[in-house]
Amino acid sequence: MVTQVFFSQDEEKFLEKFSSVIGNRLNGSVAIKLHMGEPGNNYFLKPAFVKKIVDILKNKGVEPFLFDSPVVYDSPRNSVNGYLTVVAKHGFTEDKIGCPVVVSDDYKEQKILVDDKEITFQVCKGLVEADGVLVLSHVKGHMCSGFGASIKNLGMGALTKETKGMIHAGGEPVYISGCTLCGLCSKNCPTDNIRYDKDKTFFKKILKQDDSKRPFFDKNWCCGCSNCAAVCPQKSIRPKMALFNDLLSAGALAALKNFKKSFFVNVAKDVTKLCDCMADPGPMLSSDVGYLMSEGIACVDKAAYDLVVKQMKKDVFKEANHISPLGHLTSFSKLSRSSLDYKIIRI
Ligand code: SF4
Numbered sequence: 237m238v239t240q241v242f243f244s245q246d247e248e249k250f251l252e253k254f255s256s257v258i259g260n261r262l263n264g265s266v267a268i269k270l271h272m273g274e275p276g277n278n279y280f281l282k283p284a285f286v287k288k289i290v291d292i293l294k295n296k297g298v299e300p301f302l303f304d305s306p307v308v309y310d311s312p313r314n315s316v317n318g319y320l321t322v323v324a325k326h327g328f329t330e331d332k333i334g335c336p337v338v339v340s341d342d343y344k345e346q347k348i349l350v351d352d353k354e355i356t357f358q359v360c361k362g363l364v365e366a367d368g369v370l371v372l373s374h375v376k377g378h379m380c381s382g383f384g385a386s387i388k389n390l391g392m393g394a395l396t397k398e399t400k401g402m403i404h405a406g407g408e409p410v411y412i413s414g415c416t417l418c419g420l421c422s423k424n425c426p427t428d429n430i431r432y433d434k435d436k437t438f439f440k441k442i443l444k445q446d447d448s449k450r451p452f453f454d455k456n457w458c459c460g461c462s463n464c465a466a467v468c469p470q471k472s473i474r475p476k477m478a479l480f481n482d483l484l485s486a487g488a489l490a491a492l493k494n495f496k497k498s499f500f501v502n503v504a505k506d507v508t509k510l511c512d513c514m515a516d517p518g519p520m521l522s523s524d525v526g527y528l529m530s531e532g533i534a535c536v537d538k539a540a541y542d543l544v545v546k547q548m549k550k551d552v553f554k555e556a557n558h559i560s561p562l563g564h565l566t567s568f569s570k571l572s573r574s575s576l577d578y579k580i581i582r583i
Pocket residue numbers: 414415416417418419420421422451467468469470471472473
C-alpha cells in the first residue's frame with residue numbers, strides 16, 4: 237500500500253486533522269523529538285506552534301515531553317546544562333509549553349550494517365524508553381545532506397554527541413590515487429576546503445616522490461559531508477568510514493529500530509539554506525509551503541522536498557548547497573527496504 241502523506245497550507249486545518257488521526261497512533265508517554273534552536277538562529281519551530289501540538293496530545297490522554305540531545309560542535313548546546321539554558325531562553329519551558337522538557341545524552345547501543353561494516357550507533361534513551369516518538373521537524377537546506385527534515389532530525393538528533401561526532405568524522409575524505417585534477421571535488425565542497433597545490437618540496441625531499449598534484453583537504457574546515465568522494469569521477473577519494481548520507485540514514489534507522497511507535501510532522505516554512513544548528517542559517521530558499529504528516533519517515537521527507545521544488549519550480553536545495561538533497565532519502569530507502577512512493581492527501 238502506498239504511504240499517505242497529509243498536507244495543508246493552513247495551520248488550523250492541519251492541526252484539526254492532526255488531532256483526528258494522532259489518538260489512534262500514539263499513546264502513553266510520547267517524546268516530541270524537536271530541535272530547539274541554536275542561539276542566533278531565529279527559524280527553529282516556535283514554542284507557540286509546539287504548544288498547540290502538546291495541547292492536542294494532552295487532550296488525547298497522551299503524556300508528551302519535549303526531547304533533544306546535546307550537539308558535538310562548539311556551542312552552548314554542547315552540554316546538557318548549556319542546552320537547557322538555551323531552550324529556556326527560546327521559550328521551551330514547562331510553564332510555557334505545558335509539558336516537561338528533557339535534554340539528555342544517555343543511550344542504548346544499536347548496530348547497523350553500512351557498506352558491510354557493522355557500525356554502533358548510540359540512540360538516546362529518552363526516546364527509546366518512551367511509548368512513542370513524535371518527530372517534529374523544520375524543513376530546510378543542509379550543508380552536509382543538501383536537505384533536512386525528519387530523517388536528519390533522527391539521523392543526527394536522536395543520537396548522542398559521541399555518535400554525531402563519529403558520523404561527521406566518518407564522512408571525511410581520504411585520498412587514494414588517480415586524480416586527473418578535473419576540479420569537481422573542489423567545486424562541490426561546501427566549505428571550500430580543497431586545494432591542489434601542496435608544497436612540492438615536501439613530497440620530493442621528504443617522500444622522494446612528486447605527488448603534489450592531487451586534492452588536499454586542509455584549506456579551511458571539513459564538515460564530513462563526503463561530497464568530494466561522491467562527485468569524484470575517478471573514485472580517487474573515499475570517506476574514512478562511509479558516505480555521510482549513508483551514516484546519517486543508518487543513524488535514523490538505528491533510532492527507529494528502538495522506537496515502540498513513531499509519527500512524523502514536517503513544517504515547510506522559513507525554508508533556509510542551512511539548518512537550525514547554524515547561528516546564521518543563510519538566505520531563504522523558498523516561500524512557505526505548509527505542514528505535512530505521515531507514518532512514513534522517508535515519504536514525509538520526499539513529499540516536503542517535492543512540494544518545495546514544485547513551488548519554486550527548481551531544486552533550490554541542490555542549487556544552494558551543491559549536494560544531492562535526495563542522497564540520504566535514497567540511502568534510507570535502500571537500507572530500510574522501504575519505498576519513497578507516497579500519496580498526498582490534501583486537507
Ligand atoms: S574530483 Fe577526483 S579526479 Fe577530480 S580533482 Fe577531485 S580527486 Fe581529482
